[in-house]
Amino acid sequence: MIIGCPTEIKTRECRVGIIPASVHELVVAGHRVLVQAGAGVGSGITDDDFAAAGAEIAATAADVWAAADIVCKVKEPLAAEFALMREGQVLYTYLHLAAAADLTKALVERRVTGIAYETIQVGSTLPLLKPMSEVAGKMSVQVGAWCLEREHGGKGILLGGVPGVPRGKVVVIGGGVVGMNAAKVAVGMGADVTIVDNSLERLEYLEDVFLERLQTLYSTKHSIAEQVRTADLVIGAVLVAGARAPRLVPRDLLAQMQPGSVIVDVAVDQGGCVESSRVTTHDAPTFVVDGIVHYGVANMPGAVPRTSTFALNHATFPYLKLLARKGLAEAVRGSESLARGVNTFAGHVTYQAVAEAHGLPWTPLDRLL
Numbered sequence: 527m528i529i530g531c532p533t534e535i536k537t538r539e540c541r542v543g544i545i546p547a548s549v550h551e552l553v554v555a556g557h558r559v560l561v562q563a564g565a566g567v568g569s570g571i572t573d574d575d576f577a578a579a580g581a582e583i584a585a586t587a588a589d590v591w592a593a594a595d596i597v598c599k600v601k602e603p604l605a606a607e608f609a610l611m612r613e614g615q616v617l618y619t620y621l622h623l624a625a626a627a628d629l630t631k632a633l634v635e636r637r638v639t640g641i642a643y644e645t646i647q648v649g650s651t652l653p654l655l656k657p658m659s660e661v662a663g664k665m666s667v668q669v670g671a672w673c674l675e676r677e678h679g680g681k682g683i684l685l686g687g688v689p690g691v692p693r694g695k696v697v698v699i700g701g702g703v704v705g706m707n708a709a710k711v712a713v714g715m716g717a718d719v720t721i722v723d724n725s726l727e728r729l730e731y732l733e734d735v736f737l738e739r740l741q742t743l744y745s746t747k748h749s750i751a752e753q754v755r756t757a758d759l760v761i762g763a764v765l766v767a768g769a770r771a772p773r774l775v776p777r778d779l780l781a782q783m784q785p786g787s788v789i790v791d792v793a794v795d796q797g798g799c800v801e802s803s804r805v806t807t808h809d810a811p812t813f814v815v816d817g818i819v820h821y822g823v824a825n826m827p828g829a830v831p832r833t834s835t836f837a838l839n840h841a842t843f844p845y846l847k848l849l850a851r852k853g854l855a856e857a858v859r860g861s862e863s864l865a866r867g868v869n870t871f872a873g874h875v876t877y878q879a880v881a882e883a884h885g886l887p888w889t890p891l892d893r894l895l
């Protein structure tokens with residue numbers, strides 16, 4: 527099997543889809559690994575590091591895509607990469623197809639097997655999404671605190687406050703992995719923190735973990751609106767696996783917030799849970815709507831690529847190794863978790879939530895294998 531890893535081209539995306547330790551294991555098992563020159567530089571991994579592990583260094587992305595049976599990436603292909611994809615190829619990466627109609631169409635038309643990290647599921651957990659959700663959750667409070675500084679458009683609030691001055695109010699919508707990690711950092715900074723979630727079981731767990739250091743609220747339209755109106759920083763941390771994020775903060779609510787308040791919508795790569803959200807980049811991360819600062823970077827962990835690359839690879843590599851050893855058909859037949867990751871196959875959409883998001887036919891994977 528030939529495994530290829532091209533350089534990421536998303537704006538300031540410095541992560542890389544594979545690390546030298548994984549290259550070495552694949553090569554020892556008899557596979558070839560092609561890594562584009564410079565792919566790991568942003569994560570502190572040199573071409574020499576990859577070559578020493580047994581990788582072949584390819585000059586261009588086209589060289590990698592042309593030869594690889596499996597293309598291993600971090601982020602979804604951009605339009606410039608669509609023409610490089612070919613029939614029968616396996617693309618193994620974050621895809622977020624429910625919010626990406628053009629990419630879904632390209633994968634279907636080119637009959638590419640798209641395996642999405644974010645929909646590989648073990649029980650009720652999403653193990654390949656978890657490490658980046660942990661990073662994004664912790665970063666959301668960091669960037670939110672930055673946005674609250676006056677020079678960045680914020681109201682000039684220090685989240686932890688000082689004696690005699692109120693602490694900043696942080697509202698986290700969603701108590702999953704992103705929300706919990708956001709709360710850890712916000713509580714650690716001394717902020718006044720509230721988590722809103724629609725699972726009483728999850729709220730009970732969060733109460734036990736954080737004791738009395740934050741407040742939990744059951745999610746309703748009324749409770750969200752009530753909290754958002756008075757928040758200094760709102761963290762959108764809602765996830766529906768593989769589907770578009772629900773819109774929980776309507777545009778008209780912004781007018782009721784204090785000018786200079788901040789929204790960090792971590793769910794923006796799935797369409798966003800805030801109506802006024804849109805995708806931004808690390809080069810231009812914020813915009814203002816109705817006096818409210820919005821941060822919408824869809825690849826937040828790309829700002830800390832060394833940490834993110836290694837954390838992600840530890841989670842993704844076991845499934846990559848399985849694909850390389852057994853091939854797609856046998857691998858998904860033997861792993862229900864991996865099968866759930868297959869979003870497109872042989873010209874069909876095989877993940878129901880993606881098909882519904884774009885009004886396309888859904889074909890269960892087991893009918894095609």
